Amino acid sequence: MADLDAAYRVHRLWQAADRDALLAAVADSVTGVVTRSVIGADAALMTALPKLEVVAVFGVGTDAVDLAAARRQGVRVANTPGVLTEDTADYGMALLLALARRIVEGDRHVRQGRWPRGLLPNSTRVNGKKLGVVGLGRIGAGVARRAEAFAMQVFYTGPKAKSDVPWTYVDTTQALAREVDFLVLTCPGGPATAGLVDERVLEALGPHGMLVNIARASVVDEQALVSALKKGKIKAAALDVFPDEPNVSSDFLAMENVILEPHIASTTVETRMAICDMVLENLAAHYAGRVPPGIVG
Known part of the structure; x- marks a missing residue:
């Protein structure tokens, strides 16, 4: 200023x-x-x-x-x-790791005095798993490169396949979700991607699948996501963006299997x-x- x-x-x-x-x-x-x-x-x-x-x-x-x-x-x-590419890609990978390995949940487990009463449930391995990237622009490619360091298999979707990348193209978001363990959203917002991740995509991701959104809130059907998390149709989600920031749905606030961040991927x-x-x-x-x-x- x-x-x-x-x-x-x-x-x-x-x-x-x-x-x-x-x-x-x-x-x-x-x-x-x-x-x-x-x-x-x-x-x-x-x-x-x-x-x-x-x-x-x-x-x-x-x-x-x-x-x-x-x-x-x-x-x-x-x-x-x-x-902002590299910091945002770092953050996307950090959220994926935190979500899978229950890092934020583990912190609460200790701070709230729950550890003496029992261990935190087992977390999920990241190494060697399948990652799906929705929108392989600069940030999406940055996340993909970082995932390779964890021996992850990388798949992606977008308007068209890219000839200059080594990762596997899948032509629809639903098909991509069906293929992978983790789905990371890095696509632009706007009318073309509004509600792209809907009930069908979340069902395809499945009860062991996890979602990370560092794109725009509009890309995800929020009510479909709330329902999928409550019903166990997906395992967990990490969200850095919300439709009415800084206000966040009370449904998410009540869930242990959701990481909520204040839109800080590039900050x-x-x-x-x-x-x-x-x-x-x-x-x-x-x-x-x-x-x-x-x-x-």
Whole structure:
């Protein structure tokens, strides 16, 4: 924020007592918007800012940005690809390990004084098991590479097979779930993937299968997941994203076999600084008449 203040006249929309009044007051002067990926920029915001030229997204997701409205209005959209790949992939693998080996549950077992009354039930081996990756982009490939270090067999699905990767392509999410022990979601959000992991996919994953979501909450049918966990149709889940953040379903809060995280897959100091730098680079490039390095559209 200090760097933005130093280079631009910044209006803090989230602090405005009357959002619409602020937008009306700055409509003829604002040419850029900086937004978090989970907040985005909708068509109404762009319409309210007729001089808008660029939307700089803090993060990689653009599902909350109305890209069609941006194209109609001639607004550039830029995000921060690449800089959060490795930390997010690390986190996805960490969640998988924590879930399978009951690490978070074990911590509660000790802290709540349950250990003297009995041992924690056995956990699940990761080494040599089958991993399914939904969405083999930068982050998905990063998770796959890490899984290889655990001698896991890696399968993936997405719009099409990729010729430059060594892993096995499966053409549907349901078929992938049927094939693997662990299903990790790393695909983009948006209409194309909304509800992709539904009751059928969870049934295919099966009573010993585990789900890790570091993508977007919209990718999973939440009620279907709650039902699958309650009925034992899948064994466990680790979730870093939720439909109404920071609010989390009370159903999940009551479950021992669910790891709940506050959307922190990319929140290392190093990655957040790199994202900040790239947001600033995207803006500087645009206003200098260059194409922003993170251009989306």
